[in-house]
Amino acid sequence: MGESVTDNEPQTGTIRFILDGEVIELVGVDPTRTVLQFLREDVRRTGTKEGCAEGDCGACTVVLAELDRGGDDVQVRAINSCIQFLPTLDGKELITVESLSPDGVLHPVQQAMVDHHGSQCGFCTPGFVMSLFALYKSNAKPSRCDIDDALAGNLCRCTGYRPIIAAAEAMYDAEADKDWLRQPAVRGKSQKHKPPAERVAALQGLQRDDGLQFVDNGRKYFAPVSSDELAGVLALHPDAIILAGGTDVGIWVTKQHRELDTVVYTGRVAELNRLEVSATHIEIGAAVSLTDAMTVIVEHYPDLDELFRRFASPPIRNAGTLGGNIANGSPIGDSMPALMVAGASLVLRRGRSSREVPLDGFYRGYQVKDLRASEFIESIRIPLPWDGVILHSHKLSKRFDQDISAVCTAYRLELDGDRVTSFRMACGGLAATIKRATHAEAAVAGAQWNEKTIDRAAQALAQDFDPISDMRASAGYRLRATQNLLRRFFLETRGALEVTVYSYGRQG
């Protein structure tokens, strides 16, 4: 691997990525052509399947290997190829199900799936294999819970999953191998076999000093590498679609057949990929993946662990960004209630000027944001918790994994004895935007933290929200459940209720 990679100068307009050790160079690509279309239609690698074309079934799962923040190691992550635009592969290595057994000798992951009868119809199987491969390369000894999490984005309709879990547990048993692809993670969740130097070098050789840009059929694609460059591009193209993880924009194309004239990809912007923790804040660049952002947030706010594990699926969290979740402004976005009560703010950039706005002032109405033309989110600032502050969140949906919330709530509470010194509550799924429950907050502020107060606050929620009925939940259920979730939060703070049904009896 890697021998065929040369040190060619990056060429503007040419997309370059690695596939099976070869550098693939593409020109004249439709900016919104998906990785799946490229694989199945352009190069006829048909092992990767389309099951839904919206990132919800996992049949299209592939793995991306890319340089990590340090630039000298490789991170391996599963993504949904059906909604990933091809130009975003620039500078990365694409690994597909065919890559794992180029000579016909099955990869340990594949062999374990055979040995444990993990496939029936086999259509979801390549996607499962790739999610398992990503787990194999990143976690040396996964618990059942780790396995569930790793497979949360893959649907199987035949097996009932038990044999796939068995395969996941057994896939580490293979003999040692000198091929990096066949080497499992070494220890824990972080330490891994470093890839061979030439593999790293190959990726380093694809990195750019200047942004990628090209035009195809009049449609423009920009992948700037700095915030200044991004600001410049957006100043010239105020109508451009900003593409981060593409987990929503991808669906505009695959489902709504929208034609996007100008796409600006933020994934290569250095400043937007920063992730820093200061003495007072976590500062997360807008293009940082949800996976990376959540890891840091949970370190400081451990009570958000369950929310973030239930947030979409690993492939979506690997591609999707926290900035994208916020900028998208969906009334059912799961990150915003917790960030809102935590007091998060957004650093917005336009041209050379920056401003900071509080998240709870950012949404003005359904899909209306405090964001001007050519302005973009540069970073999200989240205050670190202080002693005594309780921050918690609940998510409610028909299914635990990979489901959009019927209701998502978050609370921040400070007590002085039994008296509430501050209380914030924000909800998703109950209104045209994510928003604070101001009436409920007022009912609690300064009151005794007891059942009577909670009952009053629950009543007040009916003034805060007038939810709609849709296929996810009825209006009545949304409100009643939100009131009950507030009661649940109260019981949790009292130690009267320690677990949710999601976590009850779950290992690891």
Added chain:
Amino acid sequence: MDGRGDTTVTVIRNSVGKALPHDSAHLHVSGRAAYTDDLPEPRDLLHVAIGMSSKAHARIKQIDLAAVASAEGVADICVAADVPGENNCGPIVADEPIFASGLVEYAGQAIFAVAAETVDQARKAVRLAKIDYEELEPILDPMTAVEKQSFVLPTERLKRGKPDDALANAAHRLQRRLNLGSQDQFYLEGHIAMVVPEEDGGLRVYSSTQHPDEVQHLVAHATDRSAKDVVCVCRRMGGAFGGKESQAATIACMAALMTAKTGRACKLRLDRDDDMIMTGKRHDFVIDYDVGFDDTGRIQGIDFMFASRCGISADLSGPVNDRTMFHCDNAYYLENVNIESHRCKTNTVSNTAFRGFGGPQGMYAIEYVIDDIARTLGKDPLEIRRRNFYGVGERDTTQYEQKVDDNVIHEIVDKLELDAKYQNRREAVRAFNASSPVLKRGIALTPVKFGISFTATHLNQAGALVHVYKDGTVQLNHGGTEMGQGLFIKVAQVVADELGITVDRIRNNASDTSKVPNASATAASSGADMNGKAAQLAAAKIRGRLTEFAARNFSMSEAAIDFHDNTVTAGKEKLSFEGLVKLAWLDRVSMSATGFYKTPKIHYDRETFSGRPFFYYAYGAAISEVIVDTLTGEYRLLRVDIVHDCGDSLNPAVDLGQVEGGYVQGVGWLTSEELCWNEAGELTTHAPSTYKIPTCSDLAPDFRVQLLQNAANREDTIYRSKAVGEPPLMLGISAFHAIRDAIATDDHPLPDLQAPATPEAVLKAIAGSGS
């Protein structure tokens, strides 16, 4: 059938009974298994997309397709008027057009097809159609249909004993209305067909179908051809679950009509949303029951009203609803019973086959009745179940007059109760609930008895074609299709043992109507039963010829010839299988044979709903334990124990997979899988973003499944095995009743929990109980 006796006597079992991997497992995991969309594409292939009705019920005033026709890449358009043959895709009753004209009857009904150079171009072009509608009042639910007497088929009734008297005289009586939701098959591979024109009007159809024969015939009818002009081929499906039994033909017809019109190869692959909107699902039901029972919980008399949403046409709704009538007893003797079954015509997609085929809905009804009786009497539901089980040698005749003479439900339930420590755990659940005000646990055991055979007797036939080549390797063809259920490996195991070779010597060919004609759908769980027998008979013919030759060649009796482990022994002579084959070829012995099987003993009079529609029954039972959050209605499975009867399993790994997968799919049906229609009759849950099948973390962390051992089928099935495709789905009913058990309280013992039991439905049932 040629009357061959019990095969286990004569053939050494080397492959049958072994847990061999799926024959395509190594291809599945490496992405090398070819599904229809993976096949090499002909050079001038066109891609087809379908223009659908946006109205549930309307007259089409005008269709303007000018913009569609002139869109980039569009080659041609097809509407109803372009159909040269019969514009019908109804499999039993010719009542459903391939393309609607004049009248549209559901939102999503196909009106036209467009063929373009690329998939994107075709899908973009269909959106440019301008259609003027005159809207009509739609019927969107079964009870409105009953009120308006809107039916796709006449109402059926079955009565046994004196239900009215028994109800009137019973010590206790209960009534309830149940609303039971629909379910999408959600096969991971959506519907697809690719049609390639061949010389002299021939059409070669690659279809993801459970029923190549029906695709062949409906394509021939639609394109004004004979069956001889159409070949349908399917190597494998990416899941089907009944959804590709009748529905695949519609998709194939659309592609074939485009090929007939353009003369070019055409492929139609439905986008997931279109697939869910356009194709049929499991029937949702409204069920009323009225039951009378004594102090011990024994049912004295019962009256059922079933009203199912059939959609706009009959499709398979006749036999589906018949099966509901045949399975509303489940494992229980209903001495006095009255069943009324309405097949409602609604302005929604025509519902179709889905694993269980009406059986699950009937079982759901009676299990709810049993649960209600137990809770009314304050008894363990298991006690009431036992009280009503079919007897052995008494109380053993079904409401359709079939004697249940293979009843093993007692031993299955006894074993499960003991192995799973049901009684101890029931106590533990009660203790937990006494000290846990918010989280509640629940446990339930439910049985399954499922009749095996197509209820239309003539469909119980199968054919096979086996070729042995000069090098001793084998190609195996039969009328069954592979949808992931492991049919091909099971049949290969049978043939391997019949010829005394290993399965690696056998290639499973695609299902192909030019190899095996007139095959029934791979459905009704009958695939291995019927095709296994047919293939065995074909292989036995070749083995017979080889035996005759070997006896002659080595001058000894046929009894001295034996085939095993790729070797043939003839007395002291020993040679390889291929060695014997080569000698036989030189001696001009035919090494190709067909086999044909028809299921014996079955007969059934549809007029009186009586006879023996089923060759035998498959049995099983499951215990599910759950935890429920009474503040939100969320729940999770904690432990599942299953004992299931596969007879003498042909392949325990495959059968275990069917049991586990069936259970999980059944749980999905009754829990998270909710299909929603809005007031305009549009399906609002048409993709996995809104329609939620179980994921990995929904599997109970403690999941224990056993296949019943020493369980030889009493009937002479292939190696005394039992069908396993559908029955395990209904084991999932135990999860629903576990949830109900968790939310029942002493004050409110009969929560009105409706299916699917989404968290919202659970909270509603709790709230309805006044908590």
